[in-house]
Amino acid sequence: xxxxxxxxxPSRCIGCQSCVNACxxxxxxxxxxxxxxxxxxxxxxxxxxxxVCMHCEEPTCGEVCPADAxxxxxxxxxxxxxxxxxxxxxxxxxxxxFGVPKMQSSLELMMKCxxxxxxxSVGLRPMCATVCPSQAxxxxxxxxxxxxxxxxxxxxxxxxxxVVKTKVFVYLPEGEDALDVDVxxxxxxxxx
Amino acid sequence: MARPPVPIxxxxxNFGPTLKYMPPGGxxxxxxxxxxxxVKTHCCFCGxxxxxxxxxxxxxxxxxxxWDEFPFNRGMLCPKGVKRYLQGSHPDRLLDPLVxxxxxxxxxxxxxxxxxxxxxxxxxxxxxGKDAVAVLGGASLISEKSYLLGKFARLALGTRHIxxxxxxxxxxxxxxxxxxxxxxxxxxxxxxxxxxxVVLVAGSNIAACFPITTxxxxxxxxxxxxxxxVDPRRTPICRKADLYLPVxxxxxxxxxxxxxxxxxxxxxxxREFIDKYTTGFDAVxxxxxxxxxxxxxxATGVKPESIEKAAHWFGASRRAMALHARGVEHHxxxxxxxxxxxxxxxxxxxxxRKGSGPNMITGQGNGQGGREHGQKCDQLPGQRHLEDPxxxxxxxxxxxxxxxSLPHVGYTALEIFEAIHRGEIKGLLSICFNPxxxxxxxxxxREALNKLEFFGIxxxxxxxxxxxxxxxxxxxxxxxxEGVVCSGEGRVIKINKAVEPPGNARGDSEIIVxxxxxxxxxxxxxxxxxxxxxxxxRVASKxxxxxxxxxxxxxxxxxxGLFWPVPSEDHPGTPRLFENLVFKHPDRKAHFVMAExxxxxxxxxxxYPLHFTTGRVVSQFLSGTQTRRIGPLVDQRPEPFAELHxxxxxxxxxxxxxxxxxxTRRGSVTVPALVVKTIRPDTVFIPYxxxxxxxxxxxxxxxxxxxxxxxxxxxxxxxxxxxxxxxxLKPNGELNVLxxx
Numbered sequence: 001x002x003x004x005x006x007x008x009x010p011s012r013c014i015g016c017q018s019c020v021n022a023c024x025x026x027x028x029x030x031x032x033x034x035x036x037x038x039x040x041x042x043x044x045x046x047x048x049x050x051x052v053c054m055h056c057e058e059p060t061c062g063e064v065c066p067a068d069a070x071x072x073x074x075x076x077x078x079x080x081x082x083x084x085x086x087x088x089x090x091x092x093x094x095x096x097x098f099g100v101p102k103m104q105s106s107l108e109l110m111m112k113c114x115x116x117x118x119x120x121s122v123g124l125r126p127m128c129a130t131v132c133p134s135q136a137x138x139x140x141x142x143x144x145x146x147x148x149x150x151x152x153x154x155x156x157x158x159x160x161x162x163v164v165k166t167k168v169f170v171y172l173p174e175g176e177d178a179l180d181v182d183v184x185x186x187x188x189x190x191x192x
Numbered sequence: 193m194a195r196p197p198v199p200i201x202x203x204x205x206n207f208g209p210t211l212k213y214m215p216p217g218g219x220x221x222x223x224x225x226x227x228x229x230x231v232k233t234h235c236c237f238c239g240x241x242x243x244x245x246x247x248x249x250x251x252x253x254x255x256x257x258x259w260d261e262f263p264f265n266r267g268m269l270c271p272k273g274v275k276r277y278l279q280g281s282h283p284d285r286l287l288d289p290l291v292x293x294x295x296x297x298x299x300x301x302x303x304x305x306x307x308x309x310x311x312x313x314x315x316x317x318x319x320x321g322k323d324a325v326a327v328l329g330g331a332s333l334i335s336e337k338s339y340l341l342g343k344f345a346r347l348a349l350g351t352r353h354i355x356x357x358x359x360x361x362x363x364x365x366x367x368x369x370x371x372x373x374x375x376x377x378x379x380x381x382x383x384x385x386x387x388x389x390v391v392l393v394a395g396s397n398i399a400a401c402f403p404i405t406t407x408x409x410x411x412x413x414x415x416x417x418x419x420x421x422v423d424p425r426r427t428p429i430c431r432k433a434d435l436y437l438p439v440x441x442x443x444x445x446x447x448x449x450x451x452x453x454x455x456x457x458x459x460x461x462x463r464e465f466i467d468k469y470t471t472g473f474d475a476v477x478x479x480x481x482x483x484x485x486x487x488x489x490x491a492t493g494v495k496p497e498s499i500e501k502a503a504h505w506f507g508a509s510r511r512a513m514a515l516h517a518r519g520v521e522h523h524x525x526x527x528x529x530x531x532x533x534x535x536x537x538x539x540x541x542x543x544x545r546k547g548s549g550p551n552m553i554t555g556q557g558n559g560q561g562g563r564e565h566g567q568k569c570d571q572l573p574g575q576r577h578l579e580d581p582x583x584x585x586x587x588x589x590x591x592x593x594x595x596x597s598l599p600h601v602g603y604t605a606l607e608i609f610e611a612i613h614r615g616e617i618k619g620l621l622s623i624c625f626n627p628x629x630x631x632x633x634x635x636x637x638r639e640a641l642n643k644l645e646f647f648g649i650x651x652x653x654x655x656x657x658x659x660x661x662x663x664x665x666x667x668x669x670x671x672x673x674e675g676v677v678c679s680g681e682g683r684v685i686k687i688n689k690a691v692e693p694p695g696n697a698r699g700d701s702e703i704i705v706x707x708x709x710x711x712x713x714x715x716x717x718x719x720x721x722x723x724x725x726x727x728x729x730r731v732a733s734k735x736x737x738x739x740x741x742x743x744x745x746x747x748x749x750x751x752x753g754l755f756w757p758v759p760s761e762d763h764p765g766t767p768r769l770f771e772n773l774v775f776k777h778p779d780r781k782a783h784f785v786m787a788e789x790x791x792x793x794x795x796x797x798x799x800y801p802l803h804f805t806t807g808r809v810v811s812q813f814l815s816g817t818q819t820r821r822i823g824p825l826v827d828q829r830p831e832p833f834a835e836l837h838x839x840x841x842x843x844x845x846x847x848x849x850x851x852x853x854x855x856t857r858r859g860s861v862t863v864p865a866l867v868v869k870t871i872r873p874d875t876v877f878i879p880y881x882x883x884x885x886x887x888x889x890x891x892x893x894x895x896x897x898x899x900x901x902x903x904x905x906x907x908x909x910x911x912x913x914x915x916x917x918x919x920x921l922k923p924n925g926e927l928n929v930l931x932x933x
Binding site: 011012014015016017018020021022024025027030031042043044045046047048125127130131132133134135148149150 | 219414869
């Protein structure tokens with residue numbers, strides 16, 4: 001859907017698994033659910049968080065693929081590995097900074113979230129973001145997102161010295177413009 | 193004697209539950225078909241009634257597509273909604289009527305099954321009187337079927353005893369709203385929730401039971417509103433709650449009296465509203481005076497400062513809503529609990545405006561509509577009272593019978609089983625109800641079923657209750673008949689037919705009409721379609737509180753639902769009640785209803801020192817007749833568990849995954865422990881969707897609320913221990929889950 005973007009707000013998630021079940025209903029991979037849903041620690045908290053493919057501007061999964069099987073489309077969506085090329089080596093599974101790709105060993109194929117490009121290309125929202133009852137997963141126009149939410153959508157992530165920019169946005173509290181968890185970066189040092 | 197004909201294991205082997213994972217034809221062949229159609233309808237499960245489109249190919253439901261345009265859920269669905277399509281083309285589906293023999297159930301012709309049912313019911317009535325036969329219905333049925341069933345019981349059978357499973361859902365809430373407002377419907381549409389400044393959620397695990405409402409709550413918070421959650425368990429919506437009040441099970445009235453105390457003490461009430469538009473305030477005020485924060489904290493286990501904060505937030509706002517569900521309603525003082533919430537709203541003038549008012553979160557698909565048109569033991573269509581002479585005259589006129597021929601008020605659902613035990617009721621016809629799993633004290637319910645001289649059941653799967661049937665009439669799924677339901681909001685919506693019943697199965701309404709004819713009362717049941725039933729229902733409801741006269745199927749489809757009352761075809765419907773502050777009592781006022789704290793029916797003592805409470809999980813629905821047959825939903829939560837706080841678990845040397853035996857004065861259940869910090873340390877929770885030895889309702893007590901007759905599911909006294917072999921473990925350590933014959 002032209003101009004629409006994907007937003008993830010883990011703090012809204014209620015762990016219901018609608019997304020997990022709906023993902024398996026997507027036309028390109030019916031029967032196989034590719035979304036991740038993590039329960040942090042059920043003994044301590046009801047907290048949970050969904051994880052879709054972030055669709056990196058420079059996808060690490062594609063860069064490490066020895067078979068050149070992982071392609072990004074013009075829509076910015078990084079696809080599952082191409083069946084004729086994938087050698088099921090799992091390099092991408094290990095390399096992805098977000099832990100997204102899944103190796104389907106029975107198919108000898110890496111599959112991952114493809115943001116339902118079969119749906120978005122015909123004017124439908126991705127399955128997970130459509131059904132999500134808490135709208136922890138949301139697919140809307142950025143203007144609409146700005147109207148709906150007070151938090152700040154960010155798509156820049158620091159992994160050590162690596163900065164990864166993604167197509168998908170994650171909500172952070174107001175005042176944050178990138179997800180950076182390294183305490184070192186908040187410590188005062190005399191050189192500055 | 194209506195006992196299962198063969199061991200339960202054999203019935204399960206033949207009739208399931210079998211797990212279905214894939215659409216007809218498997219995944220490979222289930223992609224989009226060229227001649228596939230999309231049928232706009234609603235989910236078959238809870239009272240949220242989410243819009244959904246079913247994908248239909250060659251008379252089979254092969255999948256779903258979200259329905260973005262339907263305003264309530266805008267495409268959103270919970271996992272039950274996503275996988276509900278798998279109930280179609282299910283291997284367990286009953287394709288023929290069944291008749292019980294000594295060696296199990298055998299297929300029968302419709303003629304045999306219906307004649308046997310009619311003959312047996314008639315002969316019991318001839319021998320023991322009309323009231324020796326009872327009818328049980330359900331709140332998942334479309335309103336046309338509910339209406340038809342009420343008419344069937346009163347005209348075709350002539351029995352007083354018809355009731356439905358809404359009696360065990362939220363009837364205490366309905367009773368409290370009638371007492372307060374003179375009408376049993378939510379005052380507000382759900383679109384009001386995001387407009388509220390404060391929303392108090394009491395006794396509702398919204399994330400598990402009404403997931404779509406989560407989005408409404410989060411939007412309310414996005415708009416700057418505050419969320420207060422009252423629950424013995426820190427449920428997932430608490431992760432964004434601004435205030436959490438961990439109330440002791442059964443002490444809701446005390447908590448709301450304490451909150452009202454602070455509101456009144458600090459002058460946050462709306463004196464002008466109270467004086468002008470209400471009655472009964474003085475007694476409620478006087479009672480609340482006794483519930484200062486210290487005493488309330490003592491009784492409820494909620495911190496005094498939290499009580500003060502809740503009162504200040506709620507009391508200071510004129511856009512405050514209170515949402516409540518079974519957690520406060522499933523008590524022998526369920527009406528009081530709800531009344532205490534309504535009193536808080538009335539005292540603060542929170543009613544009749546956008547984002548302002550008390551609202552019940554309806555449980556079953558047609559929980560609202562199923563209690564409007566005569567399926568209740570004391571009710572005639574249009575939410576009329578059966579003993580109201582005017583109502584009898586009007587409905588008698590519509591039906592073409594003298595008013596004095598209409599039976600009087602009969603027993604409620606659980607009372608019907610008590611009457612079966614006493615031998616007073618000997619024949620039963622049931623549809624859309626699985627009391628063996630859903631009623632309290634399951635052992636007692638089983639004994640009652642065993643005592644029946646004749647038990648006929650209409651169902652699409654062989655439920656645990658149906659194991660006891662003499663005749664099983666193979667009925668229809670929700671997607672196999674066309675009609676209306678009324679969602680929790682009060683919005684009347686259209687259920688569209690997607691497929692024909694498979695095999696020799698028949699539409700439920702057709703079965704009931706056929707039975708009426710065989711009972712010699714065909715003249716009152718001239719229906720050949722559910723549309724004809726709807727049209728008669730419109731007239732029967734005309735002038736009643738729940739007036740459907742102006743609703744047509746065409747208008748519903750065009751306007752995406754209509755909120756009753758709709759007295760005429762040019763009436764726009766009534767999304768928000770009481771906007772003019774005129775209430776439905778003869779004095780046109782809202783009534784404060786005295787709500788005093790009373791003990792429950794199953795007090796704690798040294799032998800049973802813990803609170804026991806029940807509830808649901810997100811992947812299962814009610815007694816599980818449908819959802820325990822849908823593979824992905826079963827995998828999500830394959831079996832029940834007992835939630836225990838780590839402090840409690842440590843006392844008994846129990847760790848997560850250990851089998852724990854939970855016992856009450858009725859019986860014992862052994863399930864794995866789930867040790868979580870999110871439950872009060874004095875409370876044990878087990879979800880209730882499972883039958884037999886896993887049934888939480890083996891533990892619950894048959895205490896009824898005196899006014900609404902809702903059973904007390906949410907508060908019993910229990911004890912726990914680490915499981916021993918004798919408690920249902922097989923020697924290899926596995927649970928022995930099957931029922932002995």
